[in-house]
Amino acid sequence: xxxxxxxxxxxxxxxxxxxxxxxxxxxxxxxxxxxxxxxxxxxxxxxxxxxxxxxxxxxxxxxxxxxxxxxxxxxxxxxxxxxxxxxxxxxxxxxxxxxxxxxxxxxxxxxxxxxxxxxxxxxxxxxxxxxxxxxxxxxxxxxxxxxxxxxxxxxxxxxxxxxxxxxxxxxxxxxxxxxxxxxxxxxxxxxxxxxxxxxxxxxxxxxxxxxxxxxxxxxxxxxxxxxxxxxxxxxxxxxxxxxxxxxxxxxxxxxxxxxxxxxxxxxxxxxxxxxxxxxxxxxxxxxxxxxxxxxxxxxxxxxxxxxxxxxxxxxxxxxxxxxxxxxxxxxxxxxxxxxxxxxxxxxxxxxxxxxxxxxxxxxxxxxxxxxxxxxxxxxxxxxxxxxxxxxxxxxxxxxxxxxxxxxxxxxxxxxxxxxxxxxxxxxxxxxxxxxxxxxxxxxxxxxx
Ligand SMILES: NC(=O)c1ccc[n+]([C@@H]2O[C@H](COP(=O)([O-])OP(=O)(O)OC[C@H]3O[C@@H](n4cnc5c(N)ncnc54)[C@H](O)[C@@H]3O)[C@@H](O)[C@H]2O)c1
Numbered sequence: 380x381x382x383x384x385x386x387x388x389x390x391x392x393x394x395x396x397x398x399x400x401x402x403x404x405x406x407x408x409x410x411x412x413x414x415x416x417x418x419x420x421x422x423x424x425x426x427x428x429x430x431x432x433x434x435x436x437x438x439x440x441x442x443x444x445x446x447x448x449x450x451x452x453x454x455x456x457x458x459x460x461x462x463x464x465x466x467x468x469x470x471x472x473x474x475x476x477x478x479x480x481x482x483x484x485x486x487x488x489x490x491x492x493x494x495x496x497x498x499x500x501x502x503x504x505x506x507x508x509x510x511x512x513x514x515x516x517x518x519x520x521x522x523x524x525x526x527x528x529x530x531x532x533x534x535x536x537x538x539x540x541x542x543x544x545x546x547x548x549x550x551x552x553x554x555x556x557x558x559x560x561x562x563x564x565x566x567x568x569x570x571x572x573x574x575x576x577x578x579x580x581x582x583x584x585x586x587x588x589x590x591x592x593x594x595x596x597x598x599x600x601x602x603x604x605x606x607x608x609x610x611x612x613x614x615x616x617x618x619x620x621x622x623x624x625x626x627x628x629x630x631x632x633x634x635x636x637x638x639x640x641x642x643x644x645x646x647x648x649x650x651x652x653x654x655x656x657x658x659x660x661x662x663x664x665x666x667x668x669x670x671x672x673x674x675x676x677x678x679x680x681x682x683x684x685x686x687x688x689x690x691x692x693x694x695x696x697x698x699x700x701x702x703x704x705x706x707x708x709x710x711x712x713x714x715x716x717x718x719x720x721x722x723x724x725x726x727x728x729x730x731x732x733x734x735x736x737x738x739x740x741x742x743x744x745x746x747x748x749x750x751x752x753x754x755x756x757x758x759x760x761x762x763x764x765x766x767x768x769x770x771x772x773x774x775x776x777x778x779x780x781x782x783x784x785x786x787x788x789x790x791x792x793x794x795x796x797x798x799x800x801x802x803x804x805x806x807x808x809x810x811x812x813x814x815x816x817x818x819x820x821x822x823x824x825x826x827x
Contacts, residue, residue, distance in 0.1 A: 410770045413438040413462070413481045415472045415496050416488035417450035419584060419597050420511055423754045424485050424538075425450055427763040429457040433771055438479045440465035440472045445596075472496060476503040483507040483770040485538070489601040494520045501531040507770040508535045509763075512616045514780075514787040518807065521784040521791070525809045528780040536766055536776035537783035539620040540754075541698065543761035545747075546731070547621045548740035548822065550702055550709050554625045556738070558718055560706030562626055567618030567700045568687035574650040577603040577690075578661075589655035603647075606668040610641050611794030612688040613668065616786045618698055620778075622684055625702055629781045630817040632680045634806040639793035641669030646691030666691075674793050676806075679814075686789070709734075741825035768827035777821045784809040 412434050414421050418441070428434045436454070439462050441447045447466060454461055465475040476499060484500045486493055486508065494515040500508050514537065515521050528535045541547060553559065576598050580588025584597040591603035605613055626632050644666045651661045670691045676684040687699060700711040707718035715728030722729045742761060743750075749764075750757035769776040788807065796804050808814060 409433055409435040410482045410767055411435050411437045411480060412483045412485065412767070413440070413475065413479060414450075414485045414487065415440045415475070416486060416492070416511075417441040418443070418446050418487060421485070421487035422446070422450055422453060423759060424487060424763060426453055426457075427753055427760060428485075428767075429454065429459055431767065434483075434767055435460075436462045437481060438463040438465060438475050440475045442466060442469060442471070473499060476500060476505075481505050483509065483767065485766075486510040490605070491516055491601075494524055497524050497535055498527045501527045501533050501535075504531070506531075506533045506773075507766070507776070508533065509538045509766040509776075510535065510783070511538055512614070512787070513790065514783045516791070518788055518791040518795075521788045521809070522807070525780050525784050534769065534776045535780040535783060536769070536778050537616065537620075537786065538762050538766065539616050539778060539783075539786070540758045540762040541617040542620045542624060542778065542821070543742070543758040543765075544621070544756065545739070545743050545758070546711065546735050547700070548743060549735040549738045550700075551621070551624055551822065552738045552740045553709070553734065554702065554704075558706065558721075558738075559702060559704030559708060562682055562702065562704045564683050564685075564703045565622045565625060565701065566685045566687075567622050567698055568685075568689065569612075569614040569617050570687060570689040570694060570697050570699050572692065572694050572696070573602075573690040574646065574693075577606060577647065578650065578654070589651045589659055589661055591661070606647060606666050606691070607664060608667055609794060610644075610667045610669055610672070610797050611639060611790055611792075612672045612674045612686055613790055614688060614690070615674070615686055615789035615793075618686050618700070619684070619786045619789060620782075621700065622702075623782065623786060624819075624821050626678060626680065626682050627819055628678070629785055629810055629814045630819045631814070632678055632682075633808060633810070633814045634676050634684075634785060635679055636677045636803050636805055637674060637789065637792050637796060638801055638803040639672055639674040639796040640801050641673075641797050642671040644669050644691070646670045646693075650691075669797075672793065672797075674789065674796075676789075740822065742822055742827075745825040765822075765827045775820070777827075781810045781813075 465471040484505050486496045490513040493510050575586035578589045579599045581594050581596050591599045647666045672688040674686040702709045709716045714731045716731045716734045750760035753760035
């Protein structure tokens with residue numbers, strides 16, 4: 380589809396023009412980018428930055444020498460100039476902030492470090508901050524980041540890559556063209572068997588052992604501890620990000636209330652016993668995180684959302700999307716679409732593929748060659764592309780701090796609901812009432 384038609388069909392022409400770049404003012408200078416956290420995710424972002432001619436990676440920071448060695452190898456292989464490397468202790472990033480001129484910061488550290496690193500970067504005048512998923516731990520953390528972004532008039536974007544998945548974006552295109560009618564109910568989540576991510580042998584990042592914490596490598600070093608001490612939807616943003624775009628959360632709609640239910644916890648303990656034996660010290664650990672956590676959310680415009688967090692049991696990967704409206708629905712598990720009056724047969728699923736190909740989003744139509752080979756089926760290219768293009772054009776990021784806060788706050792709210800015996804809890808309005816006036820800005824054309 381041509382860009383002009385896409386804009387006309389989405390009915391969002393005015394809003395879209397607001398995000399089109401002014402070519403005359405587009406800066407030709409390179410974006411000076413830095414990364415805190417060159418672990419496995421940070422290296423994937425680094426690789427994408429190194430591929431771009433409009434970015435200069437000026438500094439990187441990590442505390443782990445093995446991870447830094449891997450990052451340096453990537454840089455050497457790219458033929459680009461070696462950036463300044465900051466390491467030594469957990470606060471070396473502060474030295475980096477003091478010494479470097481940075482336009483765009485990427486944060487890919489453990490969740491508990493995101494808030495201090497975002498706020499630290501804002502305090503040093505950085506205007507573009509792309510943080511990996513989860514904005515903070517507590518609800519107050521989320522407020523603190525929102526208020527800091529407002530105070531420093533800066534852009535904090537959560538690097539939520541699933542918003543750019545090809546089928547997710549084709550469905551966004553279909554939603555905007557009204558194929559599903561008025562949206563009524565949405566589902567999604569994080570249904571990913573992470574047992575071999577939460578435990579390893581300290582050498583491999585995936586499987587091969589049942590250690591976590593100090594003795595482990597990569598995510599098992601820190602992420603597993605959250606399963607020991609917390610019970611809630613610990614990773615909601617891959618599911619909720621796309622859904623939020625479909626129903627204009629923070630842009631004419633908002634989350635109102637939430638409740639969560641948690642099942643018993645068996646999966647992680649069973650995995651340790653099966654792989655490490657019943658006498659392994661970790662077999663004594665009590666995991667607080669229920670194996671399946673189910674969250675319901677109610678929205679101002681009357682839609683309901685169901686999210687599931689399911690990371691401890693054997694299962695094939697699926698985010699479990701369902702987008703259902705008055706005219707039909709998409710479900711990703713069965714790869715099916717049904718549109719009343721348009722599908723081949725009444726009451727029978729069409730294969731989603733033909734629909735998704737037909738409504739391929741203009742961003743994918745334009746950039747899929749560049750996205751080839753980047754992580755998670757290409758979607759990682761788009762999230763970095765969008766972040767860097769915003770910084771280059773000095774425009775607001777298309778996913779902002781209010782989106783990040785609303786999506787990520789699901790975690791502390793679901794913990795609270797479970798703690799209170801599945802009570803329904805209220806969602807804070809991080810926008811301070813602005814959700815009523817803000818317009819959709821995400822992926823309205825084929826630019827970024
Ligand atoms: N969007 C996605 O698809 C996706 C995929 C994987 C991970 N993630 C997210 O990315 C983030 C990082 O995950 P990861 O898989 O790279 O984990 P990782 O453990 O491989 O990397 C984290 C890195 O942060 C470093 N670090 C920890 N404390 C630090 C400090 N104080 N200063 C500097 N560096 C510090 C660690 O040494 C490590 O190298 C998390 O938020 C995770 O949820 C997102």
